Each structure stands twice: as structure tokens, then as C-alpha cells.
Amino acid sequence: MNVLITGGSRGIGRATALLAGSRGWNVGINYATNASAAESAIADVQKAGGKAIAIKGDVTNEKDVIQLFDAMENAFGPTNGVVINAGVTAQSMALADMTVERLRLVFDTNVLGAYLCAREAARRLPGASKEDCYSSIVLVSSAAARLGSPNEFVDYAGSKGAIDTLNVGLSKELGPKHVRVNAVRPGIIDTEIHASAGDPDRLGRLGKQTPLGRPGGADEVAEAIVWLLSPASSYVTGTNIDVTGGR
Ligand code: NAP
Numbered sequence: 220m221n222v223l224i225t226g227g228s229r230g231i232g233r234a235t236a237l238l239a240g241s242r243g244w245n246v247g248i249n250y251a252t253n254a255s256a257a258e259s260a261i262a263d264v265q266k267a268g269g270k271a272i273a274i275k276g277d278v279t280n281e282k283d284v285i286q287l288f289d290a291m292e293n294a295f296g297p298t299n300g301v302v303i304n305a306g307v308t309a310q311s312m313a314l315a316d317m318t319v320e321r322l323r324l325v326f327d328t329n330v331l332g333a334y335l336c337a338r339e340a341a342r343r344l345p346g347a348s349k350e351d352c353y354s355s356i357v358l359v360s361s362a363a364a365r366l367g368s369p370n371e372f373v374d375y376a377g378s379k380g381a382i383d384t385l386n387v388g389l390s391k392e393l394g395p396k397h398v399r400v401n402a403v404r405p406g407i408i409d410t411e412i413h414a415s416a417g418d419p420d421r422l423g424r425l426g427k428q429t430p431l432g433r434p435g436g437a438d439e440v441a442e443a444i445v446w447l448l449s450p451a452s453s454y455v456t457g458t459n460i461d462v463t464g465g466r
Pocket of ligand 1: 225226227228229230231232249250251252253254256276277278279304305306307308328332359360361362404405406407408409410411412413415
């Protein structure tokens with residue numbers, strides 16, 4: 220498969236790139252600013268047995284998104300898997316304390332960015348015969364969409380609610396073309412996103428509160444994403460897989 224992963228340089232995106240590489244897939248690793256993380260992800264995908272390119276681009280910028288898909292096609296031919304993963308959160312606080320700049324960052328990245336990438340995928344992913352169902356879009360949502368994240372980040376939770384709704388609608392739009400659309404909803408996962416949002420202890424604190432008693436690994440989320448990309452899930456569309464340790 221030729222799989223484009225937004226935010227593929229770190230965290231869940233990177234783990235997905237490595238797993239995809241280990242299957243011999245071609246991987247496009249998009250990132251926003253951190254080129255060295257993208258370069259090291261490429262090296263790891265190659266070690267795992269796949270081919271990879273890094274593509275710099277801000278998912279909130281329409282031109283960048285178009286160039287991202289162009290670069291992928293120029294390198295590998297038609298893209299048949301897209302993981303819409305790039306996302307941000309921000310410092311924990313009540314809605315009453317949030318600035319408009321923060322709200323714009325969260326909604327621009329997590330909603331506008333994801334919808335632009337999904338639109339581009341909808342335009343470009345090749346349809347397939349009924350048997351193949353080989354083109355697949357995987358959206359990375361969050362358990363926050365159903366928990367609401369009060370006093371932490373109701374903005375982020377709402378942005379992921381928009382992703383769950385996109386999953387419902389787009390899977391119905393693209394089903395007749397035999398392009399599948401699904402989402403994963405990670406819970407509390409060990410990546411840098413928590414420290415980036417100013418709360419590195421969040422992982423240990425909330426991980427303990429899950430029924431499985433620990434945070435998840437990015438590689439455990441990647442397993443669900445790669446399954447949804449692969450033909451092994453050929454009759455699955457419009458669904459959401461929770462990878463949350465039971466929370
Ligand atoms: P992470 O470790 O912070 O990595 C974020 C990735 O997204 C990086 O590759 C980053 O690139 C990229 N990115 C950020 N803004 C971007 C933009 N505007 N354009 C393009 N790329 C951008 O995050 P993560 O924890 O792996 O999260 C990945 C996804 O999972 C997000 O959608 C997040 O909401 C979701 N999720 C995470 C958790 C969790 O506990 N970790 C739980 C539920 C859902 P640079 O390095 O260049 O900045």
C-alpha cells in the first residue's frame with residue numbers, strides 16, 4: 220500500500236509509519252516543523268523494511284495539503300491509504316479561561332486540518348472493486364470525544380467530536396466507491412503531546428485510572444490503524460475503534 224500519514228514523524232503517527240513499513244508499505248511522513256524527527260522516522264521505517272519520504276506541510280494550510288498529496292503521488296504513484304492523525308491539544312483549563320487564540324489553534328489543526336486532508340483524500344483515493352475495498356482513510360479521534368474532558372480541554376474534546384461525525388458522513392459518501400473510512404479513538408497514550416500541552420504527569424496520573432491500570436503505547440494504537448488500512452478489514456467502514464484500556 221501507499222500510505223500517507225499526517226503528523227507521521229512523532230507519537231502515534233510515527234508508530235503507525237513503522238508498523239506500515241514493517242509490512243513493506245510505502246509511507247509518506249508528514250510533519251509541521253520538526254524535520255529531524257521526520258528524518259529519524261524515515262530511517263526507522265527503512266530499517267523496518269518499507270520505503271518512506273518526509274513531507275513538510277501544515278495541515279491547516281490548503282496549499283500545503285494539496286502539495287502533500289502531490290508529493291506522495293510523485294514519489295509512489297496513487298495513494299490508497301491515508302491516516303489523518305496530526306493534532307494538538309493545549310494546557311488543561313476550564314472553557315471560561317480559554318483564549319480565542321487557543322480555540323483557533325485547536326479547531327484549526329484538529330478540525331479544519333483534518334477536514335482539508337479528508338477532502339483531498341476523497342478527491343484522490345482510487346475507488347476499488349467490491350472485493351478489494353483497498354482504499355482506506357483512518358481518522359484519529361480521541362476518547363475525549365465521548366468523555367468531554369471537563370476542566371481539561373472541552374475544546375479538544377469537541378474537535379474530536381467533529382472527527383467522529385466526519386467518520387459517520389464520509390464513510391457513507393465514499394462507501395459506494397468502495398473507499399472505506401474509519402476512526403480510532405485512543406485513550407491516554409504515551410507520546411509527547413501531554414508534555415507539549417504543559418502536563419507531562421498527565422500520562423501516569425490518568426493511565427492509572429483506566430481499567431487496565433496503565434497508559435497505552437503508541438504502537439498499540441498503530442495496530443488498530445494498520446488493521447483498518449489493510450484489506451484484513453475489508454468489510455469495516457464507518458466504525459470507531461476505542462484503544463483506551465477500557466476507559
Ligand atoms: P504528538 O506526539 O504530539 O505528535 C504530533 C504530530 O503531529 C507531530 O508529527 C507533529 O509534527 C504533527 N503536527 C502537529 N501540528 C501539525 C500541523 N499543523 N500540520 C502537520 N503536522 C502537525 O501527538 P500524538 O500524541 O501522537 O497524537 C497524534 C493524534 O492522536 C492527535 O490527533 C491526537 O489528538 C490523537 N490522540 C492522542 C492521544 C494521546 O494520549 N497521545 C489520545 C487521544 C488522541 P511536528 O513534530 O513537526 O510538530
